Amino acid sequence: MYPIVKKEKLSDKIFLMVVKAPRVAAGCLPGQFIIVKIDEEGERIPLTICDYDRAEGTITIVFQTVGASTERMALLNEGDAFADFVGPLGQPSELCLEEDLEETKKKSIVFIAGGVGTAPVYPQVKWLKEHGVKTTVIIGARSKDILFYEDEMREVADELYLATDDGSYGFHGNGCQQLQALVDSGKKYDHCVAIGPMIMMKFVCLLTKELGIPTVVSMNPIMVDGTGMCGACRLVVGDEVKFACVDGPEFDGHLVDFDQAMARAKQYKTEEGRALLKQQEGDTHHGGCGNCGGDE
Structure with a gap:
């Protein structure tokens, strides 16, 4: 069992939990994720690691309630425990590899976080700060009431910009518009990391492609099982x-076919849709393990 040692409600539907998981904390790096199960009958839920403390043996996760399983998670409190907490899974962020650190220090890096995407952005920015790499962070949200981690991000980012669609806090506009405004003011960036909803990452990549800024995105939003099965x-x-789960979750955003990924994710939710995808995709339809047998 993996006890919850801290729970915090960050906004109406966004929750933070700190979970005791020493083996995961000992080996994880920014960009990786875990799979959590509430109990033996519970759904497997992949969540990107928001923070970790190797000395305390804890992992911080942030999640938004979007369905029955996450609603059940939100009912758990400090002292409760998860049946399973598996990880670290996926590939670490390429920016957080010590063998490439000197090259990373030469880059002007901007992160764009949308909504819950703030959670996986934070450990990357924190790691870079600890290793002497300067970063700019843009956090975008629909309104002020769903912004979170402002103070924590301000401690690790060299520059922090906040943007809200409704203008209730910070820049009036979305993350793309804030980036464009910064570039128009004379700021120059040679690397971008965008993490958030699929549609947000798509439009960030359209903009950064025009601006000539190489961009990495996290495809965590489309993961279900988390193991390639x-x-x-x-x-x-x-x-x-x-x-996304075995090859990523991070990819070159300018090469990702977002329209196909979003349409496929929607279609995959129905039995009829899965059958059609199996017919259309042939041998490439089933996961990354190559041995799972898929729907058979």
């Missing part, structure tokens, strides 16, 4: 088929 997170990157 279900094939739900199949996507096309350039001319290759990839699986």
